[in-house]
Amino acid sequence: MAPAKGKGGPGSALGCIVVLGVVAFAVWKFYPQISMFLGTRSPPVEWGEAHLGGGLRVAVVAAEVETTQIEDTLGGRDGKVELHVTLEITNLGDTPVTYKEPRLLGVSEPRLSDERGRSVPLATYDDRTTIEGQLENGQEIEPHDSEQHDLLFKVPPTDAKSFLLNVDLAMFGSQGVVQFRIPAEKIKGR
Numbered sequence: 001m002a003p004a005k006g007k008g009g010p011g012s013a014l015g016c017i018v019v020l021g022v023v024a025f026a027v028w029k030f031y032p033q034i035s036m037f038l039g040t041r042s043p044p045v046e047w048g049e050a051h052l053g054g055g056l057r058v059a060v061v062a063a064e065v066e067t068t069q070i071e072d073t074l075g076g077r078d079g080k081v082e083l084h085v086t087l088e089i090t091n092l093g094d095t096p097v098t099y100k101e102p103r104l105l106g107v108s109e110p111r112l113s114d115e116r117g118r119s120v121p122l123a124t125y126d127d128r129t130t131i132e133g134q135l136e137n138g139q140e141i142e143p144h145d146s147e148q149h150d151l152l153f154k155v156p157p158t159d160a161k162s163f164l165l166n167v168d169l170a171m172f173g174s175q176g177v178v179q180f181r182i183p184a185e186k187i188k189g190r
Contacts, residue, residue, distance in 0.1 A: 044164060044181040054174030055093035060165065061148065062086040063182050065155055065189040069132035070125060082123040083153040084133065085112070085165060085182065088146055089172050096140040097173045099149065104137055107170040108177070110151045114160035123152035141172070160184050 045051045050059035063086070068079035091097045102109040112120040125131060133150035141147045156163065163182040169175060184190065 042179075044179040046181050047183055047186055051178045051180075052092075053178075054169060054176065055091065056097070056169065056172055056174050057088075057090040057092055058167070058169065058172070058178060059088050060085060060180045060182060061088045063187040065187060068123070068152060070129050071132070072126075072129045079125070079131075080123065081155060083112075083120070083156055083187065085151045085153065086133070087149050087151065087167065089141060089149060090146040091141040091143055094143050096142055099135040099137065099139050099141070099147075100171055100173070101137040102168065102171055105170060108166075108168040110168070111166040112151075112153050112156070113164055114157060115162045115164075116160070118157060118160070120153045120156045120163070123154055156184075156187070156190075158190065 045059070047060065050057050063083065065081060065083050068082050068084070070077060070079040089097070089099075100107075109122055112122075114120070130136070131150065131152065133148070134152075135147060135149045139147075151165070151167075161184050163184065165180040165182060166177055167180065168177050
């Protein structure tokens with residue numbers, strides 16, 4: 001006697017459709033976070049060039065190791081010596097673009113690593129601290145206008161030759177993750 005074959009039926013087809021639907025939703029909803037870990041397929045944006053897409057022009061316009069200027073309940077004062085990577089964001093659209101702090105938005109925070117894959121940690125401050133050179137959460141970039149925003153990192157290794165910066169454009173109301181290449185010799189004060 002041959003073994004009994006399993007029943008296919010509508011229950012298993014429905015189960016497959018539900019599973020595929022959940023996977024498709026997760027990829028659609030969390031693509032920026034997933035792509036941060038899988039890496040980007042397009043080549044990095046080189047120093048001096050800009051990323052164009054999603055209604056934005058984004059470029060790294062400066063990188064410098066310097067003292068961070070902060071303001072909090074104690075007033076204005078010097079913070080730590082950190083790497084400031086300055087992005088210039090131009091709104092190419094006809095409606096305002098709103099900056100959203102990655103920690104509050106729930107998207108991937110910017111990541112920086114050297115050519116050997118060594119990660120350079122973000123420099124962090126609490127939510128009551130204002131950093132000079134950074135956009136504030138909820139600040140708008142008007143149509144056809146530009147703003148600059150500093151990303152802060154710990155001081156990078158001195159023996160690195162170049163760095164890759166991953167930026168989730170959801171911070172600026174767009175989609176996708178862009179990678180920028182920063183040659184070590186372009187970092188001032190290093």
